[in-house]
Amino acid sequence: MRVVVQQPPFDLGQEAAAFAAGRSDMGAIVTFTGVVRDLPGDPMEAMEIEHYPGMTQAALTEIAQQAMARFSLGDALVIHRYGRLVPGEMIMMVATAARHRKDAFEAAEFLMDYLKSRAPFWKREISANGEQWVAARSEDEAALNRW
Amino acid sequence: MDVLYFAWVRERVGLPREEVTTSARTVADLVEELKAREERYAVAFSDLSALRVAVDQKLTDFDASLDGAREVAFFPPMTGG
Numbered sequence: 001m002r003v004v005v006q007q008p009p010f011d012l013g014q015e016a017a018a019f020a021a022g023r024s025d026m027g028a029i030v031t032f033t034g035v036v037r038d039l040p041g042d043p044m045e046a047m048e049i050e051h052y053p054g055m056t057q058a059a060l061t062e063i064a065q066q067a068m069a070r071f072s073l074g075d076a077l078v079i080h081r082y083g084r085l086v087p088g089e090m091i092m093m094v095a096t097a098a099r100h101r102k103d104a105f106e107a108a109e110f111l112m113d114y115l116k117s118r119a120p121f122w123k124r125e126i127s128a129n130g131e132q133w134v135a136a137r138s139e140d141e142a143a144l145n146r147w
Numbered sequence: 148m149d150v151l152y153f154a155w156v157r158e159r160v161g162l163p164r165e166e167v168t169t170s171a172r173t174v175a176d177l178v179e180e181l182k183a184r185e186e187r188y189a190v191a192f193s194d195l196s197a198l199r200v201a202v203d204q205k206l207t208d209f210d211a212s213l214d215g216a217r218e219v220a221f222f223p224p225m226t227g228g
Binding site for chain 2: 034052058091092112115119121122123135136141
């Protein structure tokens, strides 16, 4: 299990390949990547991601540990960036390895649902029309109830 | 103890962190003390349902005890992922 909080970009292909390498016991590798999406009708200049340095690593580690305990996983990877990102840049990725795909897919969804609402990151969108904090969506909070 | 503010809470309070001397027993008591200090705190803490709190870097709720706490952080609902 590996959890990384960093400002610089990561190489999705390299991370996914390294994660999958040497695990002949794992039949399923799932990866999910979050990308900064442009705003329709209001081109975004940047997204700024603030985080809580003392807490972020521990919160992500706890979420990843929960995923390992709950699903039949061989391994899990979480990478989450902070700082200033432009549309098209990758914000974060998760990868899960399991013997079978159901655990790998479900664990990836579990990780994403918890990262959305329980990891101390706050996104701010900056466009020509101004700046605003991204509001948490009630659906994101509700998504936790299914686990 | 250290009190930290993030995102728009930080903007409304006007600083990211400060040292607060308090005898508040719970997070809610601390919030009341801060609100009574100055208008900017009253504005930042006007709607607690829009806020989340961590004590010593663990998410908790406003009823949580501050007994032995070294760090309290206030912030809006998180938007990770």
